[in-house]
Every structure is written in C-alpha cells, then in structure tokens.
Amino acid sequence: MSIEWKARFAGVPLIHWLAVIFVIGLGLFPITLALVRLWAVTGITPLEALISVNEQPGAMDAFRFSLFEATVSTGLTVVIGLPLAWAFGRYQWRNIRLKRALLFLPFVTPPVVAAVGFLALISPGGVLYNIGFDLRSESGVVGWLAAKTGWEHPGHFIALVTAHVWFNLSLMIRFVEPVVAQVNPVWEEQLALLPSGQTRLGRIQHLWRPVLGPATLVAATYTFFFSFTSFALVKWLAPSSNTMESLLGEIGGTAGIPGYRTETSLAVLAIATFQMLLMLVMLILAGRFERRHSQVLSMHHETMNRERHGPASRRWVLFVNGILVLLLAPLATVVLSSFRVRTVNGAGVSSDWTLEGWRRAWNGDFSTTPLLEALTNSLSYAFVSLLVALPLGYAVASSLVTLRQRGHQRAAGVLDSLCMLPLSMSAVMVGLGMVAGILQWFPQMFSFPYLPAVPHIMLVLPFVIRLMVPAIERIDPVYGEQASLLPMGKVGFWWHTRGAFLVVPATMAASLCLAFSMGEFGATFLVVRVGSWDSLSILVDQVASRPKFDPYVFPTAMALATILMVVTLLVLSINESARAWRSRHDV
Amino acid sequence: MRCFCFVMLLLFTAPLSGCLETLEPITADEEGQCAVLDAGRTSDGVLRILTYDIAAFSDEMISTFTNQTGYDVEMIRVDDSGGILEQLLQTQQAQQADLAIGLDNTYLQTALNFCLLQPHELNLTGLSETALEPYDGPNAVPFDRGDVCLNYDESRVDGTNLTEPTSLWNLTEPAWEGQTVFPSPVTSSPGRAFMSATVDYFENDEDNTTDAFDWWKAMAENGAIFTSGWTEAYEIHYSGGYGAWVEGHLGDAALTVSYCHSPGVEAFYGENWTQSTSLTLERSTFHQVEYAGIINGGTELEAANAFIAYLLSEEVNRNMPENNLMQSVLDNATWPETNGYAYHTDSPSLNAEITNERIAEEMEGWISDWKTATQ
Numbered sequence: 001m002s003i004e005w006k007a008r009f010a011g012v013p014l015i016h017w018l019a020v021i022f023v024i025g026l027g028l029f030p031i032t033l034a035l036v037r038l039w040a041v042t043g044i045t046p047l048e049a050l051i052s053v054n055e056q057p058g059a060m061d062a063f064r065f066s067l068f069e070a071t072v073s074t075g076l077t078v079v080i081g082l083p084l085a086w087a088f089g090r091y092q093w094r095n096i097r098l099k100r101a102l103l104f105l106p107f108v109t110p111p112v113v114a115a116v117g118f119l120a121l122i123s124p125g126g127v128l129y130n131i132g133f134d135l136r137s138e139s140g141v142v143g144w145l146a147a148k149t150g151w152e153h154p155g156h157f158i159a160l161v162t163a164h165v166w167f168n169l170s171l172m173i174r175f176v177e178p179v180v181a182q183v184n185p186v187w188e189e190q191l192a193l194l195p196s197g198q199t200r201l202g203r204i205q206h207l208w209r210p211v212l213g214p215a216t217l218v219a220a221t222y223t224f225f226f227s228f229t230s231f232a233l234v235k236w237l238a239p240s241s242n243t244m245e246s247l248l249g250e251i252g253g254t255a256g257i258p259g260y261r262t263e264t265s266l267a268v269l270a271i272a273t274f275q276m277l278l279m280l281v282m283l284i285l286a287g288r289f290e291r292r293h294s295q296v297l298s299m300h301h302e303t304m305n306r307e308r309h310g311p312a313s314r315r316w317v318l319f320v321n322g323i324l325v326l327l328l329a330p331l332a333t334v335v336l337s338s339f340r341v342r343t344v345n346g347a348g349v350s351s352d353w354t355l356e357g358w359r360r361a362w363n364g365d366f367s368t369t370p371l372l373e374a375l376t377n378s379l380s381y382a383f384v385s386l387l388v389a390l391p392l393g394y395a396v397a398s399s400l401v402t403l404r405q406r407g408h409q410r411a412a413g414v415l416d417s418l419c420m421l422p423l424s425m426s427a428v429m430v431g432l433g434m435v436a437g438i439l440q441w442f443p444q445m446f447s448f449p450y451l452p453a454v455p456h457i458m459l460v461l462p463f464v465i466r467l468m469v470p471a472i473e474r475i476d477p478v479y480g481e482q483a484s485l486l487p488m489g490k491v492g493f494w495w496h497t498r499g500a501f502l503v504v505p506a507t508m509a510a511s512l513c514l515a516f517s518m519g520e521f522g523a524t525f526l527v528v529r530v531g532s533w534d535s536l537s538i539l540v541d542q543v544a545s546r547p548k549f550d551p552y553v554f555p556t557a558m559a560l561a562t563i564l565m566v567v568t569l570l571v572l573s574i575n576e577s578a579r580a581w582r583s584r585h586d587v
Numbered sequence: 588m589r590c591f592c593f594v595m596l597l598l599f600t601a602p603l604s605g606c607l608e609t610l611e612p613i614t615a616d617e618e619g620q621c622a623v624l625d626a627g628r629t630s631d632g633v634l635r636i637l638t639y640d641i642a643a644f645s646d647e648m649i650s651t652f653t654n655q656t657g658y659d660v661e662m663i664r665v666d667d668s669g670g671i672l673e674q675l676l677q678t679q680q681a682q683q684a685d686l687a688i689g690l691d692n693t694y695l696q697t698a699l700n701f702c703l704l705q706p707h708e709l710n711l712t713g714l715s716e717t718a719l720e721p722y723d724g725p726n727a728v729p730f731d732r733g734d735v736c737l738n739y740d741e742s743r744v745d746g747t748n749l750t751e752p753t754s755l756w757n758l759t760e761p762a763w764e765g766q767t768v769f770p771s772p773v774t775s776s777p778g779r780a781f782m783s784a785t786v787d788y789f790e791n792d793e794d795n796t797t798d799a800f801d802w803w804k805a806m807a808e809n810g811a812i813f814t815s816g817w818t819e820a821y822e823i824h825y826s827g828g829y830g831a832w833v834e835g836h837l838g839d840a841a842l843t844v845s846y847c848h849s850p851g852v853e854a855f856y857g858e859n860w861t862q863s864t865s866l867t868l869e870r871s872t873f874h875q876v877e878y879a880g881i882i883n884g885g886t887e888l889e890a891a892n893a894f895i896a897y898l899l900s901e902e903v904n905r906n907m908p909e910n911n912l913m914q915s916v917l918d919n920a921t922w923p924e925t926n927g928y929a930y931h932t933d934s935p936s937l938n939a940e941i942t943n944e945r946i947a948e949e950m951e952g953w954i955s956d957w958k959t960a961t962q
Binding site: 057116119120122123124125126136137138236239240250251253254256257258259260261263337342343363364369370534542545546547548549550551554 | 612614640646662664666669670673676677697701773774812814815817818819821822823829830832833834835836837838839852853855856912951955958962
C-alpha cells in the first residue's frame with residue numbers, strides 16, 4: 001500500500017467511507033441484480049439485448065416520444081423559467097418567502113396529484129375546456145391542428161408538455177435565481193462603461209450568458225432528465241403514448257420470471273439497459289455543468305443587490321404573479337373536483353356539490369387500503385427514508401468535501417457520480433431492481449414492513465448529498481482551528497465546528513426527503529405489486545383507476561389527492577420555516 | 588484511483604458470481620401432480636389474501652368475517668388477474684400470501700401448471716354447473732363470473748351512421764374505421780378473454796382460409812385503438828359508457844370489449860338509463876370465471892379455507908352483482924331487477940368453447956401472433 005493511498009483515506013473517517021460504499025452499493029446492487037437476473041432468465045447478455053432494442057415492441061416509438069417531449073418540455077421551461085428566475089432574483093418582492101414556496105410547490109407535488117389536477121383542468125367543465133381549448137377530446141382549434149398537420153393527439157402532447165413545464169419551473173428558480181441575486185453589481189457597472197455593454201445584446205453576450213449559462217444548463221439538464229423519465233403524468237395525460245419509463249412500468253411486472261413470458265424479460269432488459277446508458281450520459285453532463293456552476297455562486301450579498309435594483313416594474317409583477325396563478329390552477333382544481341359529482345340519467349347530465357367523496361375517502365368505503373392506514377404507511381416510509389438518508393447523505397457529502405479540500409478532485413468527482421447513480425436509473429428502474437433483483441434472491445425481504453422505504457432512500461439520497469455538499473463547503477475551516485484550542489469533547493467539537501452550521505440545510509434536506517418520499521410513485525408502483533404496502537399516492541391512483549360506473553369514485557379520488565397534497569404542503573412549510581430561520585439568524 | 592476502482596469492481600461483482608445460474612420454476616410432474624411446498628413465512632395468525640382491487644371486499648365485509656371466525660385479514664393488492672399470477676410466480680420460492688382471489692380461467696391453468704395452488708378442504712355444494720364448467724378440480728373454487736363480450740354505443744350504431752355488426756368481419760369495413768377500441772390481451776384480462784374467443788370464433792366460421800389473427804390484422808389496419816387495460820378502453824375511448832361523464836374522456840370509439848352485463852351496470856347507476864348495449868354474436872363471447880385458491884406455500888391454511896367458505900356463503904356471494912358488479916356462482920343466480928340491471932343485461936346464446944388447458948398451452952403463441960398482427 002503506497003503512502004499516497006494512505007493519505008487519500010487519512011482525512012475521511014472510516015465510518016464515512018463505509019457510508020460512501022453503502023450508498024454506492026445501495027444504488028448499484030438492485031439494478032445490477034435485476035440486470036443479471038434478466039440475463040439469467042433470457043440467456044441474453046445486456047449488451048446483446050441492447051443491440052436488439054429497436055426490435056422490442058414499442059421501444060423505438062417510446063424512445064422517439066421521450067426524446068421529443070423532453071426536448072420541447074426543456075425548451076419551454078427555459079424560455080419561461082429564465083425570465084422568471086431573472087426577475088425573481090433581481091428585484092425586491094413582497095412576500096418573497098411565500099412566493100418562493102409557491103413556485104417550489106409543483107416540484108414536490110406528487111405527480112399523481114398533478115396529473116389528476118391537469119385532467120380536471122382540461123376535461124369538459126374545466127377552465128381550459130371552457131375557453132375553447134380542448135386538449136383532451138381534441139376538438140376545435142386542437143382538432144383543426146391535428147387535421148391540418150396529421151399529428152396524432154397534439155392535445156395530449158401539449159397537456160403533457162405543459163405539465164412538465166409546470167413541474168420543472170421550480171428547478172430554474174432553484175438554480176438560476178440565486179446566481180442572479182448574488183451577481184456582483186460591479187461587473188454590471190464596469191461592463192456599462194465598455195462599448196460592448198452599451199446594448200442589451202452586448203450585456204447578454206458578455207455578462208448574463210457566461211454568468212447564468214452554467215446554472216441554466218444544469219436546470220435544463222435536470223428538466224430534460226425528469227421529463228424523459230416521466231411516468232405518472234404520461235400515464236394519465238397522454239394515454240396513447242409511452243415514454244420509455246412508462247413502457248417499462250407497463251411491462252416490468254412480468255419480467256424476471258423463469259419460464260414465463262421470456263420475451264417480456266428480454267424487452268425489459270433491452271429497454272432498461274438502453275435507458276440507463278442514456279441517463280448515465282445525462283448524469284455525467286449534469287455533473288460537469290454543476291461543477292462549473294458551483295464556482296460562480298456566492299459572489300455578493302443578496303439583500304444589498306435587491307435593494308439596489310428596487311421593486312419590480314409593473315410588467316414584471318404581472319408576469320411573476322400570473323405564473324404563480326397558473327401554477328396553482330391544477331392544484332385548486334383538484335380541491336374543487338373533490339366536492340363535485342357528475343350524474344347522468346335520461347334527462348341529461350347534471351353536476352352537483354357533494355361531500356360524499358370526502359365521506360367515502362375518510363370511511364374507506366372502497367375495497368382499497370383505508371385512508372388512515374395509507375397515510376400512516378406514507379408517513380412511516382417518509383420518516384424511515386429521512387432517518388436513513390439524512391445521516392448517510394451527510395457522511396457522503398462530508399467525505400466528498402474533504403476529498404476536494406485535500407486536492408483529490410478526480411476521486412471526489414468519480415464518487416460523486418457513483419452516488420448520483422440512483423438518479424440516473426429513474427424510479428421505475430429502481431423499483432424493477434427491487435422486484436426482479438433483491439426480492440428474487442432474498443425473498444425474506446418480502447416480510448420487511450418498510451420495504452418501500454428502500455427505493456425511496458435510494459432516490460432521495462442524491463438530493464440530500466446535493467444539498468449538503470455546498471453547505472459543508474461554505475463552513476470556514478477557521479472555526480475548526482479555533483475550536484481545537486478549546487477544551488471540548490468530540491461531540492461538542494463536531495457541533496461547534498460543523499453541526500450548528502448545518503441545522504438549516506439539514507432541515508431543508510429533511511423536508512425534501514419527506515415530501516419526495518410522500519409523493520414518490522414510480523418505484524412504489526412496482527414494489528407495491530409484491531407486498532401490502534399501499535401508500536397514499538398509490539391509493540389515489542388505485543381509486544382514480546377504478547371503474548367509475550359509480551359517479552362518486554372520482555370525487556373520492558380527488559378528496560384523497562387533496563389530503564395527500566395538504567400533507568405534502570405541511571411538510572413543505574417546515575422547509576420554508578427553516579429558510580426563514582436561516583434568514584433571521586444568518587448562519 | 589485505479590486501485591479504488593478495482594476494489595469497487597470486486598466488491599460489486601463478487602456476490603453476483605453465482606447469480607447467473609437460472610432459477611428453475613417448480614412445475615407439475617408428468618402426471619400433473621405437485622408437491623406441497625413448505626410455508627413461505629412464519630405463522631402470525633393473519634390471513635394474507637393476494638387479490639386485485641375487488642370492490643366486494645369492503646371493510647365491512649372483512650370485519651364481519653373477522654368477527655365470525657376470529658381470523659385477522661390483510662390484503663395484498665395487485666393490478667389485476669394477471670398481476671396475481673405474476674406475483675405468485677415471482678414469489679414461488681417463498682410465498683407471502685395464503686389465499687389468491689381473482690385468478691380467472693384464462694390464467695388458472697398456468698397457475699396449476701406451475702404448482703402455485705394447493706387443494707382446499709371444503710365440501711362445496713350449491714354452486715352452479717355453469718360456473719364449474721371451465722374447472723371443477725380441488726385447487727380452485729369459482730367465486731364470481733360474467734360473459735366478456737363486445738359493447739357498442741346505440742346512439743352511434745343507429746342503423747344510419749353505423750349498423751349493428753352481424754359478423755366480426757363487419758368491423759373491418761370502412762364505416763368502422765377508427766371506431767373500435769380493444770384492451771390488449773398482453774396486459775388486460777378481458778382483452779385476453781376476448782382474444783381467446785376470437786380464436787374459437789374464426790375456427791368455427793365458414794371461412795377456412797382466415798384465422799383470428801388475420802382479423803386482428805385487418806382491425807389494426809382499420810384503425811382499431813389498442814389500450815393496455817380495460818379502464819382506458821372503456822372509460823377514455825368508449826363513447827357509450829360512463830366515461831362520457833368522467834374527466835379525461837375522449838369518446839372516439841363506438842365499440843369496445845367489456846361484459847355482457849356492463850349495460851346493466853350502467854343502467855343500475857344511471858337510474859335505468861344507458862345508451863350502451865352488448866353484441867352477443869355466437870362464439871364471440873367468453874364465459875369468464877374468477878377463482879379463489881389456496882396458495883401452495885401459504886401459511887394460514889385453516890383461515891384460507893374459512894374465507895373461501897365465507898366468500899361462497901349466501902350473504903356474500905348472492906350480492907356479487909351489486910357489490911362486485913359480477914354474477915354470483917351460486918345455483919339459480921339472477922341479476923337484480925333494480926334500475927333495469929337485469930333488463931339491460933344480455934345472455935350470450937353460445938359462448939366460445941375453448942378449454943383452460945388449451946389456453947394455457949397456446950396463449951403465449953396467440954399473444955405473439957396478436958402482437959405481430961397488430962403492430
């Protein structure tokens with residue numbers, strides 16, 4: 001063992017190394033097992049399967065559709081999100097915390113709730129339908145567009161892309177707004193004195209493009225990633241189309257069974273390998289952009305910058321507030337729909353106000369899991385995910401920061417990418433890993449009551465690490481040097497040099513963990529097939545998917561969705577309280 | 588760095604060295620006999636039922652069973668009948684449930700071939716002969732039934748725009764272009780049942796030069812819509828059903844696959860009003876029976892037997908049409924008269940005659956042919 005080898009480990013405690021290995025293993029193991037299992041069942045290697053991906057029914061259509069809708073979704077998100085983030089970061093705003101929370105809300109809204117909200121908005125009786133924009137049955141303008149262009153289901157496509165933009169706008173805010181808010185005003189002043197800074201185009205070209213470019217690209221990469229792997233929104237809003245993710249979800253249940261539907265196992269192997277490689281490329285790109293992005297942050301004090309530019313003009317106020325109203329529309333529709341019932345008889349259609357949906361949701365009249373049990377399950381999985389993911393995420397982030405500070409940039413980069421792997425696999429792939437992988441070889445896990453928390457942990461860990469790394473990097477090492485001179489124990493030393501500075505980011509990570517786990521759909525959708533662990537998001541989907549001969553089925557589903565939304569919002573409010581606390585104490 | 592990568596590689600590939608050995612499924616021997624497997628979990632007094640979203644299993648119904656017998660019940664829910672079979676196959680080496688409820692006769696034989704069920708200990712009486720026709724062995728007990736058939740929208744098939752088909756070939760005519768929707772037999776139980784019926788239908792028609800898959804090909808070429816499940820077909824695409832009043836409805840198809848009693852159910856909830864009716868062409872309908880079976884490798888066997896007995900009791904099974912929207916399997920079962928439920932329910936004159944054994948043997952081939960025909 002070389003001295004260099006020892007030095008690389010010297011700065012990182014052994015327990016943190018174990019956490020790093022555990023996290024990487026947690027991400028790699030299920031999917032590797034799943035791939036090997038599918039290999040064993042089909043007798044075809046992942047590479048051979050990959051070559052045959054174009055022969056799998058629906059695979060290429062799904063690939064083309066995923067690519068197209070993700071590209072359009074990303075483009076639109078940037079077009080709308082960039083000016084939004086710029087205005088939001090540059091000027092003073094009333095109730096900025098509330099506005100920021102509302103802008104962030106869609107990202108943590110469970111996709112299944114968002115999907116039913118959009119459905120209610122675009123169906124007959126919905127706001128969009130009433131103003132003549134029929135995206136569902138594609139009559140009127142949308143029907144004309146379909147007839148003129150020969151484009152099949154443009155309405156469904158528009159609805160899906162709109163939902164993706166709605167979902168991902170907060171990413172632009174999350175990544176771009178802080179850069180705008182903290183950009184050093186001296187740069188702008190100096191540029192204004194130069195010939196190239198005299199025109200708007202010149203300022204964009206010489207200041208805003210290099211400053212905002214990396215952050216925008218990071219947000220765009222993640223938007224593309226989330227749109228490409230969209231599952232619940234596609235299932236509900238574009239029923240005639242499949243993304244690769246929804247196709248995998250559709251056929252994944254039959255994969256990995258020896259002697260049964262081997263061709264399905266082959267299709268899953270081929271599509272899963274193809275998608276994983278694609279996402280891996282996306283992940284490497286995102287990592288590269290993010291590293292560039294992190295060098296631009298923390299340039300100037302945000303409050304001073306905002307005071308300098310003053311309140312936003314009326315035009316910007318209208319734009320930002322308008323977007324806020326649009327963002328809330330699908331969620332408001334969910335709540336309203338829970339109180340409306342449509343009935344039909346020989347006399348025609350009528351629509352009445354009712355509390356029956358809420359009564360049934362509460363009493364659990366349907367054969368599904370009772371509401372309180374599903375809510376308890378959801379909260380249990382969320383808290384288990386939090387209890388495991390937070391310390392693990394901290395340990396990994398701490399290791400990565402230490403490695404970077406000691407000059408091991410490359411090693412930190414590789415480990416960082418490996419820890420982000422679950423993000424590249426997407427929820428359905430993780431679920432597939434659980435079903436076709438671990439459960440096939442370790443069936444004892446069937447009786448593990450918190451099984452759905454395992455894929456949740458895998459999926460939230462990358463987010464926790466992403467939040468913790470910059471927070472730890474910001475801590476001045478001088479505190480450590482000073483504390484080492486004082487008489488205090490190990491715990492006290494850790495708290496005064498690190499723990500106290502991480503309370504707020506840890507609270508934010510915790511809230512994200514809880515909200516993400518509460519709304520997670522894809523992985524649970526697959527895991528739930530092998531156990532009795534229905535979460536609230538699954539319950540919403542189950543009830544909404546039931547035959548609606550009985551007109552109260554839909555209001556019941558909407559009532560359940562409202563409960564899920566409110567609980568998620570409560571969790572999110574904790575997040576915003578933490579931000580507020582940080583602003584007051586400025587640690 | 589290279590050293591680290593090597594260690595990581597070893598760490599993650601070493602445990603997989605034994606994984607490439609294929610796990611062989613447990614199947615019946617040459618005489619069709621199956622060994623009874625060891626219990627997959629430790630007994631905890633809770634009866635675990637593997638089922639799909641069966642409406643009849645309300646909290647009230649389960650509570651009554653618990654009060655009557657003392658057995659606690661926990662439901663493990665999957666998507667549909669096919670999901671039950673997949674779950675049983677995936678967990679064959681360590682079953683976690685005791686009782687499977689909802690396998691239908693298009694899946695049952697596969698479950699029997701893979702030794703997924705074991706004999707019950709009940710003395711069954713009072714079951715209708717029709718319900719026992721597809722299977723009357725000891726490994727599964729019918730608990731509800733219904734006839735899968737085509738449904739059409741009477742307001743569109745009015746004799747002017749579209750006329751009532753007298754042969755399945757009529758649906759391949761230009762007038763029907765883009766007007767039909769079918770749930771896929773790959774992922775839908777009614778879709779699978781209807782595809783099986785078409786095999787029998789075209790084997791017994793007058794034309795010996797074409798088979799079912801020629802018809803499916805012609806249907807695909809005539810713009811038939813294919814969906815993954817019954818719900819998407821009936822609720823989103825079919826214009827004659829309740830979907831017309833549900834968010835997300837498209838209503839682009841005048842004909843779909845459902846049950847012969849679906850118009851009756853529509854009327855039951857629509858105050859004796861429906862614009863949907865069924866098409867009962869001979870051999871184009873499929874008598875679907877759903878079964879309860881004790882899982883081979885289950886733990887709470889006594890409780891499982893007790894639940895089957897409860898499921899077949901007069902108080903539960905007689906109410907299947909209202910509670911589960913399916914027909915009871917008891918002798919002299921009738922559809923309720925309420926709101927025209929019985930009036931709008933048609934009885935097929937001749938269902939497709941196709942055995943469970945043949946379905947199990949040939950289904951994968953049919954599905955493959957169906958995929959080729961409809962691509």
